[in-house]
Amino acid sequence: MGTPIAVAADLPYAPLVCDGHFGLLAAATRRQAGRRWRGNPAFPVAHEPDAQADQATPLHGWPLFAHRIACYTPAAMLHINDLVYRVAGRTLFERATVAIADGHRVGLVGRNGTGKSTLLRLIRGDAAIDGGAITLRASARVGEVAQEAPGGSRSVLETVLEADRERAELLAEAETASDPHRVADIHTRLADIGAHAAPARAGAILNGLGFDHAAQSRACDTFSGGWRMRIALAQALFAEPDLLLLDEPSNHLDIEARLWLANYLRTYRHTLLLVSHDRDLLNAVCDQIVHIDQGKLVAYAGNYDRFERTRRERAERQAALQTRQLAERRRIQAFVDRFRAKASKARQAQSRIKLLEKMEPIVPVAEEAPVEFAFPSPDKLPPPLITMDRAAVGYQPDTPVLRKLDLRIDMDDRIALLGQNGNGKSTFIRLLAGRLAPMDGAVRKSSKLRVGYFSQQQEEELDLEGTPFGHMRRLMPQATPTAVRAQLGRFMFSGPRADQKVGSLSGGEKTRLLFALMTRDAPHILLLDEPTNHLDMDSRTALVEALNEYEGAVILVSHDAHLVRLVADRLWLVADGTCTPFDGDLDDYERQLLGERGARGPADDRPAAVGNGGGEPRRDQQQPAAGPPESRKDQRRQAAENRQKLAPLRKAVERAEKELATLTAKRTDLQAQLHDPALYDGAQDKVRALQIELGYVEKQIAAAEEAWLERQHALEEAQAADAA
Numbered sequence: 001m002g003t004p005i006a007v008a009a010d011l012p013y014a015p016l017v018c019d020g021h022f023g024l025l026a027a028a029t030r031r032q033a034g035r036r037w038r039g040n041p042a043f044p045v046a047h048e049p050d051a052q053a054d055q056a057t058p059l060h061g062w063p064l065f066a067h068r069i070a071c072y073t074p075a076a077m078l079h080i081n082d083l084v085y086r087v088a089g090r091t092l093f094e095r096a097t098v099a100i101a102d103g104h105r106v107g108l109v110g111r112n113g114t115g116k117s118t119l120l121r122l123i124r125g126d127a128a129i130d131g132g133a134i135t136l137r138a139s140a141r142v143g144e145v146a147q148e149a150p151g152g153s154r155s156v157l158e159t160v161l162e163a164d165r166e167r168a169e170l171l172a173e174a175e176t177a178s179d180p181h182r183v184a185d186i187h188t189r190l191a192d193i194g195a196h197a198a199p200a201r202a203g204a205i206l207n208g209l210g211f212d213h214a215a216q217s218r219a220c221d222t223f224s225g226g227w228r229m230r231i232a233l234a235q236a237l238f239a240e241p242d243l244l245l246l247d248e249p250s251n252h253l254d255i256e257a258r259l260w261l262a263n264y265l266r267t268y269r270h271t272l273l274l275v276s277h278d279r280d281l282l283n284a285v286c287d288q289i290v291h292i293d294q295g296k297l298v299a300y301a302g303n304y305d306r307f308e309r310t311r312r313e314r315a316e317r318q319a320a321l322q323t324r325q326l327a328e329r330r331r332i333q334a335f336v337d338r339f340r341a342k343a344s345k346a347r348q349a350q351s352r353i354k355l356l357e358k359m360e361p362i363v364p365v366a367e368e369a370p371v372e373f374a375f376p377s378p379d380k381l382p383p384p385l386i387t388m389d390r391a392a393v394g395y396q397p398d399t400p401v402l403r404k405l406d407l408r409i410d411m412d413d414r415i416a417l418l419g420q421n422g423n424g425k426s427t428f429i430r431l432l433a434g435r436l437a438p439m440d441g442a443v444r445k446s447s448k449l450r451v452g453y454f455s456q457q458q459e460e461e462l463d464l465e466g467t468p469f470g471h472m473r474r475l476m477p478q479a480t481p482t483a484v485r486a487q488l489g490r491f492m493f494s495g496p497r498a499d500q501k502v503g504s505l506s507g508g509e510k511t512r513l514l515f516a517l518m519t520r521d522a523p524h525i526l527l528l529d530e531p532t533n534h535l536d537m538d539s540r541t542a543l544v545e546a547l548n549e550y551e552g553a554v555i556l557v558s559h560d561a562h563l564v565r566l567v568a569d570r571l572w573l574v575a576d577g578t579c580t581p582f583d584g585d586l587d588d589y590e591r592q593l594l595g596e597r598g599a600r601g602p603a604d605d606r607p608a609a610v611g612n613g614g615g616e617p618r619r620d621q622q623q624p625a626a627g628p629p630e631s632r633k634d635q636r637r638q639a640a641e642n643r644q645k646l647a648p649l650r651k652a653v654e655r656a657e658k659e660l661a662t663l664t665a666k667r668t669d670l671q672a673q674l675h676d677p678a679l680y681d682g683a684q685d686k687v688r689a690l691q692i693e694l695g696y697v698e699k700q701i702a703a704a705e706e707a708w709l710e711r712q713h714a715l716e717e718a719q720a721a722d723a724a
């Protein structure tokens, strides 16, 4: 906080007026800033200045009330002060306050639907706030990814270069200007803004996002929607605004582009506000996290992991303090109860009653309600669910994307599809979903097969004017309204949320709606094409748990390696125009992708899974040599049983690990307190209490370790039996 230089004591709430910016923009400056933003596609209008304002007003909403003048750090880029915002009777922000200093890279996190995208909208001034103030540093340029992906016949590189409006305008003027002074000025300014290096800089950004040299000179409208979104992202990065707002920028990127983006943002020269559910990205980029927690904005120093740690420790400390306080209360209360009636002790009892009254109750940190999904398990069907016999699939006659597909899927299969972007993973899924018909060969499906299909594309197919209830109703025409609402309720669309317009749902909420629609008739197979993109971290965990409980087959496409590891037990590789089982695990694949084959001896001996060169796709190599159908069926049943058996064991190990971690953190905390020299200055009671507690925690740790070892042992034995 800056040094107060004046205190206006005669105002209703004595405000502190600080040196540096007041967070108030003179009307002229605001008009200028407005022009600048409006003129630039990468800087959409951040705020429509109030036409009548002839005196300074906060950038957003509120007129100049003296008590609204906030105290600013000189270097604050963004100041949110007592923000109140409601939508459809629900309060998203309730007196939320946070300051973001210039030059910081801040991760904005929170569960789906807590208001992250809304907050970005409020910062841009696209919606009116209900109270408080949002203030930007004077004349700061705000940039974001355009909502509309760029199209048209201009080349990708030109489109990105145009995002620097000033450069584009100066270059245009230089071509027509005749006044030699003006021409000189233009060239000086162009040199100042590094205009000549701009094409190289734009090219480097585009390259990082996956556009090679040839792609950069192609027209924008020759690219698909997903790639055009990358162009929009490149524009925002190239424009280098003072405050860059990014809302889930890595959602449509493959792993290489994600890595590049993380690296780029890590060294961003200005201020960044990044909304993401991607832990790796947040960890790599952010030096501060702002968490939307029950309508408040809470800032934490450090990256995402550190934020989680700090939060956990805070919750533990608070819980420990509460336990101690409750014990203290019980002790005092017992004294009071015993001696209240006794004349000789009545005074002490009275003073203790007062003590009890004075004790400020310590409330534990409120835990967020757990997220839970339930995917109804289907009735059993005789195997196989689907067989492909030399099948081919594609979009244009005679040019199949995939061919020679010789695969089968059974009910206990958990398969993840690998393969680089554009290889045809989604095409394969569409074939299974029946959205594409085979162009050649045959795809046979069990006659009673029900398929659940999820893809980002379906999000675009939702009727934005409709409601979740209306969507579900259409798909369950025979069901009663109660049954329709019950299915929605399983995915947290209860009460009025089922009647909200789909267009106003948040990204994660739309994903949840698609899950609800997909599982309405207990499908035998779930086809999941990038299901986690918009999901918050708790929902991702809930998804893994729901999939583990689910008894049908799962075919998964995901960039999220963690999810693939937790869900899939087999990998298929889509490459070289076909799909074949991959012989190896995800690590093998990543190594192979990075061209590090040979780093691990035994893997070298395996036949390469890519580069089949259009030869015969091999049958499933992860299966033991194909036996008679009956024994294969038995094996699968056995595998499913084992998986079911393993799930609770795994959970038990996880629980034991968690408990151990909690206790160890407690021990560290106690040890730290005992190492504090200040502790020994006061009464020794505290030291003794801490020592006793430490002894108790040590005992608990020993027991927890024992439990963990036992559970781990049981799990390993079960896994070994499974492998045998």
Ligand SMILES: Nc1ncnc2c1ncn2[C@@H]1O[C@H](COP(=O)(O)OP(=O)(O)OP(=O)(O)O)[C@@H](O)[C@H]1O
Residues within 6 Å of the ligand: 087, 088, 092, 110, 111, 112, 113, 114, 115, 116, 117, 118, 119, 500, 501, 504, 505, 506, 507, 508, 509, 534, 536
């Ligand atoms: N017109 C509206 N009527 C009712 N609710 C609305 C309306 N507009 C937005 N909401 C709700 O406001 C909440 C915040 O939405 P927002 O898009 O900001 O969430 P988010 O934090 O970005 O979530 P996600 O992580 O899923 O992207 C959501 O629950 C959304 O359903």
Ligand SMILES: [Mg+2]
Residues within 6 Å of the ligand: 116, 117, 118, 247, 506, 507, 508
């Ligand atoms: Mg959002």
